[in-house]
Amino acid sequence: MEKVGVYICTGCDIGKLDVEKLKAVSQEFGIEAKVHPFLCSAQGIEFISKDLANLDAIVIAACSPRVKASLFNFNGKYVERVNLREGVVWSHEMNEHTQELAEDYLRIGIVKAQKAEKPEPYKQETSKDILVVGGGVSGLTAAIEIAKSGYKAIIVEKEAELGGFARKLYKSLPTSSPYTRLEEPIVAKLIDEVKKLGIQVFTSTIIESIQGQPGMLEVKLKQNGNTLNLKVGAIIVATGWKPYDATKLSEFGYGKMKNVVTNVEFESIAKNLGKKDVVFIQCAGQRDEKHLPYCSSVCCLVSLKQAKYVTSNGGNAFIIYKDMRTPGLWEDFYKAMQDDPGVFLTKGEVKAVKENGGKVVVEVANNLLGEDLTIEADLVVLAIGMESTMKGLYTIKEEFPDEKTVPYKHVYEPRLIKSAEEVEQIKQIGHILNLAYRQGPELPTLRYGFPDSNYICFPYESRRLGIYACGAVRAPMEISAAMEDARGAALKAIQAVELVAEGKTTFPRTGDVDFPNFFLQRCTQCKRCTEECPFGALDEDERGTPMPNPLRCRRCGICFGSCPERIISFKQYSIDQMSSAIKAIYVPDPNWDETAAEKFRVVAFVCENDALPALDMASMNGVKLNPLVRFIPVRCLGSVNTVFIADALSKGIDGILLMGCKFGQDYQCHFIRGSELANRRMENVQETLQRLMLEKERVRVVEVSITDWDKIAGIVNGFVEEIKKLGANPYKGF
C-alpha cells in the first residue's frame, strides 16, 4: 500500500517513550507521524478518520492488537497495530534498549502496512442448499431446523426408512420435569415433521462422491443403481453410531449363553418381556484398554431406563456399575430409580457369568457389600458402548501412514499399513462421504474414531470446511443431546452457505476475504503444501501441482510456511511482508557502532492464538521482559517459513525463538499440527545452522499455552541469557 498514515498514542504510559524519536523513525519512511494523547477516544478516532480519504493503510502505534479491534476499524482499510503498550512500556523497564524496541516495532508496523495488498472477495456461483447425511434423530432435527430457517435441506439415508437407531427403541429417557417418566421415542414425530415441511429425502441412498468446496459441493448420490447429482453449499454429517461388537465380550458369556444379550438387543425384547429378573453389567467392554477405552456416557441412563422396563413387569433389575454417570437433571431419574424397590445397585466387578439350569448366575467382586456377591437372574444385559459410524473406515492418509512416512504425533491411533493392497482392503469396508479430496475420503478423526477438530475451541467444526459433524457420529450422546447438537450444526451450516455466497471465508477469521494465492509458475510439485495442509484444502492435478480450493481454507498459513519456493502468500500476510518486517529491525553494526556488542537482537515468532495472549497477560501482570527481544506475531507457528529464519540470521539477529502451542496427542494448536510442523522444520534448520558454523542453540521452539503467562519471563529472558553466552552472531555487519 502506498499511502500509509502513522498515528502514535501517548496515553496509558506510552508517553514515557521518546515520542520525538518515534516520529523520526516514521520520517525514515517519509511519513509524518501524528501524535494523539488518547487515540481510542471519540476525538482520537475522529483525529484518524479525517485523514482516511488520503490513506490506504493506517499504522496505529498504541495498544495490543488483541484489544479495541472493533474501534480501530476504518471501513475495512488495512490497519496495522504496533503494540507499544503491552508489548513495550508495560512489560519493560524504561531505558535506551526499550526505546530501541519501540522504534523497531514501529518500523516493522510501517513496513508491514506498506507491503500489504488489498484482497478481493472470492465471489462464485454458490448453492445455499444443505445436505444432511443420515436420517436419524440428529439428521432429522438438523434438516427440520434448516428448513424452518428458510433453507433447503436434503436428507440422504442409507436405510430404506428414516429414523435411525432411535426407531429401534421401545421407550426413551425422560426429557422433562420431574425426569421420572419414560417417553415414547420422539423419532416418529420428527419423521412426520420432515414430511410436513416437505424436506427432500433420499432413502436407500449412498454417497458416491463429493467434490468441490463449501458453496459449490458437487454430490453424486446412488439410489437403486441410479446416480443423482446435487450441488450443495454445506454438509451435515449425522450418521450416528454403531454398537460395539459384543462378540468380543465372551468373558461375560455373550454368544455362549442365550440369556446374555446386549442393551441394544434388549430394546427389542423389552416389549414382550414378562416378569424377569435381569442383571445389567455396566461398562461392558468400555473404559477398558482392551475394548473401548472411553465412557459412552449414556449407558448408565439406558440401563436405568431398561431397569424400569423390568420393574414395571414385576421383575427385579440388578445393576452392577463402575461409576453411575447420570449427568445434569438425570440425577432426578437416577434417584427415582434408586427408590424403586425392584432396582438393586452396586459398584462392582463382574467376576463370572455362569449358567445354572435356565438361569444365569453372576458373581460380583469388589462391590459395596464388603464381600463377593452372587446374583441369580433370568437374563444378563451387557451395557455395551457406542462407536462412531466412522470408526474403522479409511479416513485420511495421515491416519494410515505407510512404513516410509513420518507419522504425525497428533494422530491418536495411527494405523500403519504396509502395502497398496492393504489400503484397498481397508477401503472395501465402505465409506460414508466418499470425499474426492486429495488427503482422503472421510473426515479426519480426533480420537477413538470420532471425527472432530479442536473440540474445545471449535465444536461442530470438522477438519473439512463446510462439513459439520453432529450427534453420535461425533461423540457418544443420547437423543436430546444429539438434537441440541444437530441444531448447532444446522446453524454452522447456514452461516457457512451465507458467508461463501458473499465470497467470504467461513472459519476462523470469519468474514475475512483474504485467501492464499499460489504463484504456480514457480511450483516444483514438491507436494509439501498439499500434504501438510491440516484441512485438506488443496487438491492436486496429475503432475502434482496444487489446485487450491480457497473456500476449504482456514488461512492458518501452514502451506505458506511449508513452501520452499515461497510462492504461497496472502495479500495481507505474505512472504515479502514478513521478510521485510524482519529486515526492518535495526541491528547495530559493530563496524560502526561501539555499543553494538551489548546490543544483542533476538526475534521471537509468536502464535497469535495462544502465545500472544499469554504475552499480553504477562505484561498486564507486571512481568518484565528483556528489551532485546522483538516479538513478531504469526497466524500459526506452522506459517513460519524457514526463509524467515535465514533472513534473520543473515541480517545479524543473534537468536530466534518460536513460541507456539502444545503439540502431540493433547495438542492445543488451533490448526492441529502447526507447532508440530514448525518443530519438525526447525530440526532441518538446525542442520543448516551447523553448516553455516552457527550454534544450533540459536534457534529454539518452545510450547506455550495461553495460561502460561507466568512462565513467559523465564522462557524469554532465559533464552536471551543463553544467547549472550554464545556471543554475537558473526554475520552481523556483513
Add this chain to the structure above:
Amino acid sequence: MIADAKFAKEIIQAGGKSLKKCYQCATCGVVCPQSPDENPFPRKEMIWAQWGAKERLLSDADVWLCHQCNDCSDYCPRGAKPGEVLAAIRAKVVEHYTFPSFLSKILRRPAGILVYFAIPIIFTALYLAIFTPEIPEGEIVLGKFIPHVHVELAGFAVGAWVLLVAAISAYRFWVAINSQVSKVYEYEVKEGGEIKVVKSSARFLEYLFWSIIDILKHSKFQQCNKAKYRFYAHFMIFWGFIVLGIATLGDIVYLYVLGYHELALPITDPVKILGNLGALILLVGSAWAIVARFSDQRIGYGTYFDWLFLATIFAVGVSGVIIEVLRYSGSVLAYYAYLAHLIIVFTLLAYAPYTKFAHLLYRALAYVWAKSVGRELKS
C-alpha cells in the same frame, strides 16, 4: 453372599420404606454414637438390606447394638432413615428366630391384631365357661371374682411357655451371630514367655453380668444424641416394670408368708404405694415415648412392630390404674376392667418372644457377644 430380592422387599414391608434411598455415603456410620470404628454400622446393613443379603443380616449382631438413637437418620443426606431400616431388620430377626416363627409373622402384620386378642379372649371365655365366677357383692375384692391362685397358675403356664420359646430363640440367635465372626482371644504372658490363651467367649457369665449392669444403668442408651428422650423414657418404662415386679413380690409375701387372704390393700399400704409408684413411672415413660415418636418426620414414626409393643405397655398401665380407681370408688366395673387388664397383660407377656418385647433377649445377647468379640464401643 447371595442377593435376595424377596428379602429386601420384606424389609421394606416391615417398615424400612426409605431403605432404597441410601447411596452409601457412610455418614450414618460416622455419626453413630454406638458404632465401633472398625467395620462400623449401619452403612453395611443398609446395603445388605438393599440387596436382601438375608444370611448376613440375620446373623448380624450389630443391628442389636443399635439403640435407634436416630442420629444417623438425622444426618442422612438422602432421607434413608437408617434408624427405621435397622428397626425393620430387627423385626425380621425376631420373626426368623422365634419358635414357631409363623406366630411372629402373623403378629408383625396389622391384621395380626385379631389373633393378638383372640387367643387371650378365647382363654378367658373358656375360663369363664368352666369356672363360672360370679361378680361378688359388697366391697370390691378382685380375689373373690377370680382367685389369685388361678392367676398365678396361668402366669406360671405362660411363663413356662415364654421361657421355652425364649431359650430356643436365644440359642438359635447365639449360634447364628457367633458363626460369622472370628473369635477374639485374650491371652496373658506368663513368666518364661509362655502364653496362655483364653478363649474370650469362654467368659460368658462374666460378660453376661456386665451386660446386665449395662442394661440396668442404660449405659449404652445414654450415649444417644438425637433421641436422648428415649433414654429417659425407656429408663422409666424399664424401671417402672422392675418396681411393679418388686410390688408383686410384696404381694406374694403378703399372701404366702404373712398369710393374707386378700390383696385389696388400702392405698396407704407400703406395697400398694410401691405398686402405684411403679405404675406411675411406667405410664409417664410410655406416654412420653408415644408423644415423642411423633416429633420428627425426618427420623420417622416407627413401625407397626414398635407401636404394638408400646401401645400394649401403655394399655397395661392404663388398665391397671383404671381397676384401682374403680375399686376405690366401689364400682363393680372394676371386675370387668380386671378381665380386660388380664387379657392385655397376657398379650404383653405371652407374646413377648414374638413382639418387640423380645429385644430384651436379643439385645442382651448382643451385648454379651460384643464384649466377647471385642466389639464393644469403649466410651
